[in-house]
Amino acid sequence: MRALHVENLTFTWPGSEKATLRIPNLSLAQGERNFLFGPSGCGKSTLLSAITGVVDVSPGAILVANNDVGALNGGARDRFRVDHIGIIFQVFNLIPWLSALENVLLPCTFSKCRLARAGEDPAKTARKLLDELGLSDTSLLCKPASELSVGQQQRVAAARALIGKPDLILADEPTSALDEAAKAAFVGLLARECAEAGSALLFVSHDRSLEHHFDRSVDFVALNGGAA
Template identity: 55%
Template structure:
């Protein structure tokens, strides 16, 4: 249990036929830590998250998630690892259009027995509780099609989905870039609070350095990535 949430040593990654985008000698995210990872676009942020999530395979080096070396896992074991221990929030369009608000929040439970177990009883109740915590209390809102929600509301639904079933790690990839400053700060505060409540480590990625003040620690990707940045 004392393994860090994420530990990277000597990671190298290149897209086929291209120069390396990632060359990260060392990076650590402690359990329960709220980390701000700053990087301009094109600095390999999304690629790094893909590697951590186990969707992309590193060419070299060691990427451990909760003490498990991803390279030693089969691709389906990595998929299971992601389903059980990772919550992900994207920049936008986070929601499955044909599912209800609650259906979107409970979606990870369909793919992870561990998170189903963590929720325990009524998944729908838990989804509503999380949505309530994130400020979506209005019952009529829950009945609406997800595409009819505002971007801010959609991002909060996505946050609830990332948090449900208490995964150990929540990864947020520019989740606030489509939000105005007010909504953005509120969103980050709520997300941090909920992550703290469930004990999840939060890896928050953004190009906007001004957000760093809202986190425990801030890391500049360009500082830890030795690969030549093209953009």
């Protein structure tokens, strides 16, 4: 099974004259870690929105864990996303009033698949993930997410993406707010945790200093029919 298969994908934002996405082929094997790089505005986030089904694509263009994202309707698409995909956004999209631990456990609340794969005691799994990602101070775990530093929130977002071992983890420039040392350390930890969970990782960035952490690098502009 491939974690991700994209074939003949085209997507044009409403009102735009030019297609933002024109991708002939992109595949990620199960557990593969892929670094997708390209300049600002080239369409990287749009591709992630297409993979998660946030924007509509034609049936057959995107398969995640062998499921055709474009063939799913709204509710089924939302369930599919939480069952199979962990997402780490540029801004981490944590629920500010929930604690760090509650934020990490959210996918298990919405998805029976993720709950079933989160171990016998999901809260213990959440604490273990946070500890491995460098958030080991237990006094922080019950604090509302809004009271955590950017680096701490980033670790919570990564643990939330990883819990319940989704087939695919999408990371959209999650290191842009960090200094060089913190950035490299975080990406190293994320890559290791994905390997442990068996989750494929598609990490999107313009910062090529990070690419040595990955199995493969892809130039988004070359991939996307040479469109800039």
